[in-house]
Amino acid sequence: MMSRYFLRRISFLRAADVCLSALLVLFGSTSMAAISLTKQGEPIRCGVEDLSMQQLQRLRVQIGHWLDAGGQVLSTATTIPVAFHVVRYDNGNANVTDQEIEDQIEVLNAAYANTNFQFNLHSIDRTDSSEWSDHRMGSSQEAQMKQTLAIDPAHVLNFYTCGAPRRPNGDLVLGYATFPWMYSEDSQMHGVVVLYSTLPGGSEPNYNEGDTGTHEVGHYVGLYHTFQNGCDEPGDEVDDTPYEQSPAFDCPSGRNTCPDPEPDPIHNFMDYTYDSCMDHFTDGQSDRMDTLMAQNRPSMFIVQVAVDQL
16 A cells, blocks of 8 residues: 555646646756855765756656556565775775774664665775775766776665765765666666765764765665755655755754744754764655665565565
């Protein structure tokens, strides 16, 4: 049975005026001028840009078509293998230890404990390349790194730690990731990239408990930022996350930026607060993970179902 979240969103999709898309501007463009994506003096929490209303509408249509064609949302407990690629500078700096990687897996499993997803360690490799370790999103260096190092993207989450991942304009980010629908499921471009010092026990102040990885894996399984669309419908496409006008930093208890009786979701893993402030995903976010992964990464479910049936 489909969840309340999913039924409501499909209803919204079928009632939407498709012609509206011609009047919409990119949310990412307007939001840059209206809100800050970083706290002064700190790297940008996440390099993933919010989607425009046109993109959101197109994705809702695709989900509707997929369901109409018989697509099924699987509620199967799935363990995703994670291949860690430690991309250091030429001199070996920006290394992470095996223990930090194992601790990162533990952080992911604790964060996703109330969802259908868990994670185990597939492999660890280390590469010395300053050009790859300090790269910009969308660059030829990113593509070369992933095309060289990626392992079986249809069945394995490729997790890259780097010395200085950056936005196209050169701003340092703590991490970024691909959404499930951005490429075919076997594309080497899929994966998560994080600043090496954000792993548990790392040196990044306020962001060294591993929840940059948690946040970026959230994008990997289909979640938006909690402040997607600000105070406007449909928000982050999840019913049980309160609307939020802009990213929250630090841990501002009681913050409420929208005309909503509930305070902002500052403790949600998909906001921008400190690692120590983040502690949960909602049931609606869990439902969305199931839907987007079943639609766009079915091979991860197929392997798990086959194992369960042995």
